[in-house]
Amino acid sequence: MINFIEISKKFKTDFWTQYFWALENVSFEIAEGHIIGFLGANGAGKTTLIKILMGLIKTSSGRVEFSTKLGKNQKEVFSNMGLLPERPYFYPHLTGNEFIYYLGSLNNVSKIDLKQRINYWAERFKITHALERKLKTYSKGMLQRLGFISTIIHNPKMVILDEPLSGLDPIGRKEIKDSIVEINKEGRTVFFSSHIVPDVEEICKRVVFLEKGTLLYDGQIDHLIEKNMKPNYQIKYYANDEIITQEIPIVEKEEFLKKIINNNQKIISVEKLRPSLEEILYNIKTK
Numbered sequence: 001m002i003n004f005i006e007i008s009k010k011f012k013t014d015f016w017t018q019y020f021w022a023l024e025n026v027s028f029e030i031a032e033g034h035i036i037g038f039l040g041a042n043g044a045g046k047t048t049l050i051k052i053l054m055g056l057i058k059t060s061s062g063r064v065e066f067s068t069k070l071g072k073n074q075k076e077v078f079s080n081m082g083l084l085p086e087r088p089y090f091y092p093h094l095t096g097n098e099f100i101y102y103l104g105s106l107n108n109v110s111k112i113d114l115k116q117r118i119n120y121w122a123e124r125f126k127i128t129h130a131l132e133r134k135l136k137t138y139s140k141g142m143l144q145r146l147g148f149i150s151t152i153i154h155n156p157k158m159v160i161l162d163e164p165l166s167g168l169d170p171i172g173r174k175e176i177k178d179s180i181v182e183i184n185k186e187g188r189t190v191f192f193s194s195h196i197v198p199d200v201e202e203i204c205k206r207v208v209f210l211e212k213g214t215l216l217y218d219g220q221i222d223h224l225i226e227k228n229m230k231p232n233y234q235i236k237y238y239a240n241d242e243i244i245t246q247e248i249p250i251v252e253k254e255e256f257l258k259k260i261i262n263n264n265q266k267i268i269s270v271e272k273l274r275p276s277l278e279e280i281l282y283n284i285k286t287k
Helices: 046-053 074-079 096-106 110-123 140-152 170-185 197-203 221-228 250-262 278-285
Strands: 002-011 020-030 034-040 059-065 081-084 160-161 189-194 204-213 214-220 232-239 242-249 265-273
Touching: 002 046, 002 250, 020 046, 020 081, 020 204, 034 170, 046 160, 059 170, 074 081, 096 110, 096 140, 110 140, 140 160, 140 170, 140 232, 170 189, 170 197, 189 197, 197 204, 197 278, 214 221, 221 242, 221 278, 232 250, 242 250, 250 265
Parallel strands: 020 214, 034 189, 034 204, 081 160, 160 189
Antiparallel strands: 002 020, 002 059, 204 214, 232 242, 232 265
16 A cells, blocks of 8 residues: 655764764555554654654655555545644644544535544543533543544545554543554554554554664564564462462473372463564664
């Protein structure tokens, strides 16, 4: 759906300093119909790449190619995309309804459709009671929810979310993650940027990982985890009225289990150790 081809971007902080590279030869594709996690620490270049994607800044070299499924020209492409930036601006003197109606009208959404969609999502996020209040009275979590609604109000084919869970409490995080999965099941492609690895691992099958402006990994999460799994097992069992947990190499597993049984001890569980995505990416960074 979107193809990044050897994207590089350099910046200067002021006239006297040398250029630094925010992105260097980054190439990957956003495939249609998936939730793709976009990972990297703060300063890795994620927001810079999203700004390039949306045409807000130009590349130093490289290009972005859009599938005709998004549109035949730039206007059609961007009308079929929805962006929630990392630091969205909300007009403080507009009400929630006025803000969403305004953004929906920019994309030629009819008033009837707008009303139906606002009612659905406001109820989903439990902010119906606040829609007639001015945005300056909204909490951080309410603004994030409103921002999400405004991003998808025109039914875009492609949704770009830059740190959408920032500042949310656990309930808010779950609501947004569940909603990302929901809109993906409806057929929307989601490009989901975050520096919080467990959030991405929870809802994404594929991940793109940037480190200091370079691409370190692009592929399936399961493949990466399987490739980095240790051939060890975690065995839990009862012994002397307590639960004991031990990590055993695969070659010793059968003999260890026989020993537990022969000692009349009860086996609780035998699990192959599975590293988290966060552990794997940390190891990739430090190599």
